[in-house]
Amino acid sequence: MKKWIDRMLGADKAPAPDASEAPAGEAAHDLAVEVDAAYYRWLTASAGYEATPDVEEHLLDLVRTLALDPGAASGLVPRIPELIPELLRDLADDAVSQGALARSVERDTVLVAEVIREANSAYYRPLQPIKSLDAALLMLGQNGLRMLLARIAFRPLLRMADTGFARHAAPLVWHQAEKCALASSLMAPGMAAGVFEAYLAGLMQNLGLLVAFRLAERAAEAGKIPGSSEFGARLFAVSRGLSAAIAAHWEFPPDVVHAIATSSTPAASALARALERGDQIAKLRLLIDAHVVAEDDSLVTAGLNSFERRCLGKLADSRA
Structure with a gap:
């Protein structure tokens, strides 16, 4: 895998866009939390249930444990x-x-x-x-x-999903990954990050989430998954850790691994910030297309700057 990844690198840098007017600090964080919550509720709408704290913690521990053995997780790859x-x-x-x-x-x-x-x-x-x-x-x-x-x-x-909720969620998560990769690559030049590295990070970020969904389904009620937004936020975080661990196991470039691991954290690099913004834009695109969020919702008008809103428009009908 390392050789073909190496051959993909070295993409030309694109001109830097205008990334001004971005929401900052606590306001940006609060909007991102709202987007993640809405996305998780939409993703699990057909299979979410009210799990006990013990069940939720057990599921998160399973994902954390697997991140310590990324070879086992990556063994599922075709x-x-x-x-x-x-x-x-x-x-x-x-x-x-x-x-x-x-x-x-x-x-x-x-x-x-x-x-x-x-x-x-x-x-x-x-x-x-x-x-x-x-x-x-x-x-x-x-x-x-x-x-x-x-x-x-x-x-x-x-x-990689086989049955139940994981099978239902897989195409939705993959659709978001494609859009996240594209949005991240558009955001990268304005943050002095590599365009193609951002694209790779966007594609790779969701791999751990799909593995987590499979683990959750097997450990919880058949075909179900905890549906609370708070659990979803924690699941997103630990599954990014699993994605980063697999990426490191596959010898992805260190800056791509670091971006996946530190997206949405104070330690975020320029590449990680491009990934975080791309992830949010992609989630909003799916929520808008599913008629969960309106085009003029405050999550769009207050959460995205003018360049990011243009990026949101570019993601329309970009499904591969």
Whole structure:
């Protein structure tokens, strides 16, 4: 895994956006807590129940314990499709031609469809629909293709659920991970953080949460999970620790591991802050799309600055 991750790194830095007007201090924290609470309630609406404190603590301890043995958790990970590392080798070569990339991509019809769909997404907003692979690759550029390949490679990692609530939650959590990765990469330049590192951290952050959901389901009532917002906040925190432990086990770049582990903490680096903002924007996008939060809700108008609201708009219809 380390080799293909290394090949993905080295993405060009994008121009820094205007990240002014951000809510600060306690107000920002309170808004983030509200977003997390609303997101957890929505995520567990079909399976949440009132658990005793002992049950909640037991579940959190299970996740903490697994974080001490990330090899056991990462053993669930499927193989990466062979074409992905090959394409990443090509992308690492600055001299590779557009035609060579096109010939590599066109060997997989599913990947061709993914590339064309990505080029037509709300993120790129082409003036006219893009229908050819060459035009799509030109629109994405090498960095855009690198991020798309990372998302495709990670997709099986975030679809490990088998039954019950974990199976229901998996596509929702994966959808949030995709949007978090994109939003984090958009926030990164304004915080002097690496664009692609932010994208990797956004994709990886939720892996521990899915493992936690599987553990919780097996240890609690069948098909159920504690539904309180307070438990959700603690579960998000300990599952990020598990995600960071697995990322370290896979030899991810140390700054990506640190960003996952310290997001939403006083020790947050620039990359961690980009991840935290991307995570909040992505959660709001899902809540808006599910009609849980309105576009003009104070969580949006007071919680996001003007650049972040534009980022929120870019996440619309960006589902892969």
